[in-house]
Amino acid sequence: MLSVPAWSASEIADLLASAENNRTSNPTLTQQNLQSIEARLAELTPEQHARYVFISAYSSAFSGKLDKAIVLAESITTTPFVDTRVKANLLLANMNESIKDFRKAYSYLYEALKDSHHLKDNAILNNIYTVAAQLHISAGAYEKAYEFARTMESIATTERHLCISQSQQLHALIGLKNSYDPTSFQSAFAHCEAANERLMALALYVFTADIELKRDPAALLQRMQDILPELEKIGFQFTILKARYYRGLALLQLQRLSEAKQALQQVFSQAEQLQDHDIANKAVLHLAELAEQAGPQPQAVLLYKQHIAALNQHLSEYKERSIAYHLAQANYMENQNKLLLLQQQNAVLQLEAELKKQELWWTVLAGTAFICLLLAVLGLLQRKQRQLFLLANTDGLTGCLNRRRFSELAQQWLSQHPQQNVALLLFDIDLFKNINDRYGHSAGDAVLKALVSRLQQLLPPQGWFARLGGEEFAIWLGGASLTEAALLAEQCRLALCNAPLQWQQQQISISASFGVVAGPAPAELETLLQSADQLLYQAKTAGRNCCISKPLQRVE
Numbered sequence: 075m076l077s078v079p080a081w082s083a084s085e086i087a088d089l090l091a092s093a094e095n096n097r098t099s100n101p102t103l104t105q106q107n108l109q110s111i112e113a114r115l116a117e118l119t120p121e122q123h124a125r126y127v128f129i130s131a132y133s134s135a136f137s138g139k140l141d142k143a144i145v146l147a148e149s150i151t152t153t154p155f156v157d158t159r160v161k162a163n164l165l166l167a168n169m170n171e172s173i174k175d176f177r178k179a180y181s182y183l184y185e186a187l188k189d190s191h192h193l194k195d196n197a198i199l200n201n202i203y204t205v206a207a208q209l210h211i212s213a214g215a216y217e218k219a220y221e222f223a224r225t226m227e228s229i230a231t232t233e234r235h236l237c238i239s240q241s242q243q244l245h246a247l248i249g250l251k252n253s254y255d256p257t258s259f260q261s262a263f264a265h266c267e268a269a270n271e272r273l274m275a276l277a278l279y280v281f282t283a284d285i286e287l288k289r290d291p292a293a294l295l296q297r298m299q300d301i302l303p304e305l306e307k308i309g310f311q312f313t314i315l316k317a318r319y320y321r322g323l324a325l326l327q328l329q330r331l332s333e334a335k336q337a338l339q340q341v342f343s344q345a346e347q348l349q350d351h352d353i354a355n356k357a358v359l360h361l362a363e364l365a366e367q368a369g370p371q372p373q374a375v376l377l378y379k380q381h382i383a384a385l386n387q388h389l390s391e392y393k394e395r396s397i398a399y400h401l402a403q404a405n406y407m408e409n410q411n412k413l414l415l416l417q418q419q420n421a422v423l424q425l426e427a428e429l430k431k432q433e434l435w436w437t438v439l440a441g442t443a444f445i446c447l448l449l450a451v452l453g454l455l456q457r458k459q460r461q462l463f464l465l466a467n468t469d470g471l472t473g474c475l476n477r478r479r480f481s482e483l484a485q486q487w488l489s490q491h492p493q494q495n496v497a498l499l500l501f502d503i504d505l506f507k508n509i510n511d512r513y514g515h516s517a518g519d520a521v522l523k524a525l526v527s528r529l530q531q532l533l534p535p536q537g538w539f540a541r542l543g544g545e546e547f548a549i550w551l552g553g554a555s556l557t558e559a560a561l562l563a564e565q566c567r568l569a570l571c572n573a574p575l576q577w578q579q580q581q582i583s584i585s586a587s588f589g590v591v592a593g594p595a596p597a598e599l600e601t602l603l604q605s606a607d608q609l610l611y612q613a614k615t616a617g618r619n620c621c622i623s624k625p626l627q628r629v630e
C-alpha cells in the first residue's frame with residue numbers, strides 16, 4: 075500500500091497563513107490552499123482545525139454561499155481558541171446583519187466584545203471595534219458607536235485602522251449633531267488615502283452629503299457626479315446607491331425637475347432590489363411630491379402608496395433592529411452589572427433588617443398619613459446609606475474604588491480563592507508634578523478623572539479599578555494569568571500615551587509606568603502590593619512610560 079508522507083508542521087502553518095492572508099485579495103488562491111489542507115485534515119492540531127473552519131466559512135461567505143458560511147462559523151463559536159472564536163463571531167455578526175437577522179447579528183457582536191479583554195492580537199481587537207461601531211451606527215446608537223471608534227483610534231497602529239476609526243467617528247458625530255468639523259473630515263480622508271482605502275475615502279463624501287445638500291446643492295451635485303464613476307468601478311452597491319440618491323436630491327433642490335425625477339426613479343428601483351428600505355422610502359416620497367406638484371393625478375396616489383409600503387418596511391426593519399440591539403446590550407450589561415446588583419440587594423436587605431429592628435412597621439399600620447412619612451424617611455435613609463457607602467468606599471475625585479475598599483475586596487478575594495491565579499497592576503502617572511506645575515492643580519484633577527474614565531473602558535468584567543492615593547492606581551484581575559495582565563497593562567499604557575487628554579482647549583500629554591505581578595494567590599495582599607510596587611519602581615528607573623511584569627515568587 076502506498077503511504078502518503080506526513081506534512082511538516084511548517085507546511086501546514088504556511089498553507090493556513092496563505093489561505094487566511096489572501097482571503098479577500100486572492101480568493102482563488104485561498105480556495106486552492108483550503109483544498110490542499112482538506113486532504114490532510116487529520117494532521118491538523120485542534121487550533122489549526124478551528125482556523126481552517128473559519129477560513130472556509132469566510133471563503134464561502136465571500137463567494138456568496140451564506141448558508142454554508144453560517145453553518146461553518148457557528149460550529150466554532152465555542153472553540154477554546156479565542157482569536158478564532160472572535161473572528162467567527164464577527165463574521166457571523168456581519169453575515170446576519172446582511173441577511174437582516176439583527177438579533178443574531180447583535181448577539182454575535184456582543185459575544186465578540188466579551189472576549190475583547192482576552193485578545194493578544196491588536197488587529198483582531200481593531201476588527202471588533204470596527205464591527206461594533208458599524209453595527210451601533212446602523213442601530214442609531216451614535217454615542218456608543220463614537221466611543222468604540224474612539225477606543226479603536228487610541229490603539230490604532232496602521233493607517234487603515236486610523237482611516238476606519240476616524241471615518242466611523244465622523245459618521246457617528248454627524249448622526250449625533252447633524253453637523254461636522256471640516257478638519258476631522260480632512261484628517262479621516264488623508265488616512266484613508268494613505269491606507270489606499272479609496273472606497274472609504276469616497277464614502278466620506280456620502281456621509282456628509284445631507285449637510286452639504288443644505289449648504290450648497292450645486293457643489294454637492296458636482297461632487298456626486300465626480301465620484302460616481304469611480305464608485306461604480308469599485309462596485310460597492312450600497313454606497314453607489316446613496317451617492318445616486320444625493321445626486322437626485324441635489325437636482326431636485328436645483329429645480330432640474332425632469333432630471334431629478336429620472337434619477338430618483340432609478341434610485342427607487344435599485345433600492346428595492348437591494349432591500350435598502352430607508353433609501354427606497356425617501357426616494358419614492360420625493361417622486362410622489364413631484365407627481366403631486368404636476369397636478370392631482372393617479373400617478374401621485376400610486377407613488378404615495380408605494381412610499382407608505384416602503385416606509386412601513388423601513389420602520390419594521392428599524393424596530394426589529396432596535397429591539398435586537400437593546401436585547402443584546404441588556405444581556406451584556408446584565409453580566410457586567412451582576413456584582414453591583416448584588417451589592418445593592420445587600421444594602422436593601424440591611425435596610426429592611428434595620429427597619430424591622432426599630433419596629434417602624436408598626437408605624438406603617440398607624441394610618442395613611444404615617445405611610446407618607448415613612449416613605450419619605452425610607453427615601454432619606456436610602457440616600458444617606460448610599461452617600462455613606464460611596465464616601466467610605468470610593469474616591470471623591472474620580473469615583474473609582476478607594477484604597478480601603480480595594481484592600482477589603484482584594485483580601486476577601488484572596489481568602490475565598492486560595493488555589494487560583496491572581497494578577498495585580500500597579501501604575502503611577504509619570505512626572506505628574508510637572509502637569510500640576512505647568513497647567514495648575516485643577517488641570518491635574520481633570521487628568522486624574524479623564525484617566526479613570528479612559529482606562530475603565532478597557533477593564534475586563536472580573537477586574538477592579540482603584541485609586542490608591544495621589545496619582546497611583548491599581549487594577550485587580552482575579553483569575554488572570556501574567557500574560558493577560560501584561561497585555562492589559564500594555565493596552566492601558568498605550569491608551570494613555572497615544573492620545574492626549576483635552577482640558578479647556580489644551581492638549582495634555584501624559585504617560586504612566588506599570589508594575590505587573592501575577593501568580594498563585596498569596597495569603598496576604600501585602601505580598602502582591604510589595605512585588606508590584608518594586609516592579610513599578612523599576613519601570614520608573616528604566617525611564618518611565620513602560621510596563622515591567624514578573625511572576626509572583628511564592629513566599630511560604
Ligand SMILES: Nc1nc2c(ncn2[C@@H]2O[C@H](COP(=O)(O)OP(=O)(O)OP(=O)(O)O)[C@@H](O)[C@H]2O)c(=O)[nH]1
Pocket residue numbers: 471502503504505506507508510514515516517518519522543544545614618
Ligand atoms: N492635581 C492633583 N495633584 C495631586 C493629587 N494628589 C497628588 N497630587 C500631586 O501629584 C504629584 C506627585 O508628584 P511626585 O510624587 O513627585 O511624582 P511625579 O511627579 O509623578 O514623578 P514620578 O512618579 O517619579 O514619575 C505631587 O505634586 C502631588 O501634589 C490630586 O488629587 N490632584
